Amino acid sequence: MSATANPLLTLAAHAASWRDRPLPPALEHHARRALVDWFAALIPGAHQAPASLMAPALAAERGEGGALCYADGKRGAPRHAALLNATAAHTVEFDDIHRDSGLHPGAPTIAAALAVAQDRGLTMEHLLRGIIAGYEVGCRIALAVQPSHYRYWHTTGTVGTFGAAAAGALLLGADAAQMGNAIATAATMAGGLQQAFRGAGMSKPLHPGHAADAGLLAARIAMAGVTGAPDVLHGPVGFAAATSDSTGDWQRALAGLDRDFAVATITFKNHGCCGHIFPALDGLVALRAAHGFGPDEIESIHVGGYRATKELCDRPHAATEQEARFSAQYCVAALLHLGGVRLAAFTPEALADPALRAIMPKVSVSLAPDLAEAYPRRRAAHLRVALRDGRVLKHTQPNRKGDPEDPLSDAELSDKFRELVVPVLGTGEATARLQTLWQGEALPG
Secondary structure (H helix, E strand, O other): OOOOOOHHHHHHHHHHHHHOOOOOHHHHHHHHHHHHHHHHHHHHHOOOOOHHHHHHHOHHHOOOOOEEEOOOOEEEOHHHHHHHHHHHHHHOOOOOEEOOOOEOOHHHHHHHHHHHHHHHOOOHHHHHHHHHHHHHHHHHHHHHHOOHHHHOEOHHHHOHHHHHHHHHHHHOOOOHHHHHHHHHHHHOOOOOEHHHHOOOOOHHHHHHHHHHHHHHHHHHHHHOOOOOOOOOOOOOOOHHHHHOOOOOOHHHHHOOOOOOOHHHHOEOOOOOOOHHHHHHHHHHHHHHHHHOOOHHHEEEEEEEEOHHHHHHHOOOOOOOHHHHHOOHHHHHHHHHHHOOOOHHHHOHHHHOOHHHHHHHHHEEEEEOHHHHHHOOOOOOEEEEEEEOOOOEEEEEEOOOOOOOOOOOOHHHHHHHHHHHHHHHHOHHHHHHHHHHHHHOOOOOO
8 A cells, every 4th residue: 555545654654754854953942842841741740649659569570771760760671661751741730732633742752752762872863853753643643533532532542652652663763664563553552541530540641651651562563573554543443443433534634744743833731730721721810910800809700611621621529639630610719719720739738728619619611612613723711700899701712821822932941840840859950951951962861
């Protein structure tokens, strides 16, 4: 089958080309931004459950190798490190998003790429090439199956496996045929159910962890000659057919290949919660700036959102940290009471704060049909804030801070890194790490 008729072959050839194709400085910089953001989410997540529980539980399975597990500071086999690091990078809900596909590409892709690069003693340029290739494959496959895929599946767990496989295979030296086999084999090991994060539990961060591990497994065995089904992405019972409502919109997915690069269009999170709540939070920030009200002046707040906002984030009685990160009611209350939705919003003290809890019943969520039709390319919210003095304030937030239309600057990304990493590593080590990520030619340790 020709590459033009087979999306797997097209993507494999493109991904393999990143071994030696020219690397434009602007694209290299976008990949470094993704790496800075990944570490910002990784470092605090590495010291929290589930990674902090998994590291000792899986210590006997560490294996030999040079890949660093940030949860315990020890080196071992790449798959072991990738599993734990990808899990950690998704834990505090600050990792990146490819807005148009809903994929969080960084957690699984960079974990896999960095583990292989560290194990093989490669350079920063190799790592950045792996990141670019993995983002291209993962984000484009996600585009092919959305939005219907997201009804049941967690895209970062499923499609994240492809990004990890492509990044890992590239850094193992794959040619186009080996790359195709890695991606094809990854397809049959992809998983991650939405039900896992619609309630309590720690399963959600395990999705990118498994994706990174399975992706590297697929990459390694492809290099050893194991082949995959060449029509596994678009076949009648292939990945797209099994996990969406069609065999895939591959015309959409492959549009702009070799010209428009996924890593250059990434959303970097400005709040530490589910991204489907972001438009409401950004809209509330805009309303407060314009009208200057405080939490005691609020009678009610109504959020009209798209389908995922209503289905995933309408949680008026969120109790646990996991539930709170997916509760529009809790996150709106945290923004009003604490001034932001950062790590401090999800401490045990914050979760039990009666003043914060008192705001939650004032917040309601509904589906706005016009916003549902525009999703996923547009992530917006309608807000209606009723104040006790009788004023009713309305605002439509058209996008999210951090989206391609309103990106975080390099300075803002560095501020985010310092906010999340300094409390863990200290100022000196965090500053040195940040400089390496922005400017270094050697891999971060």
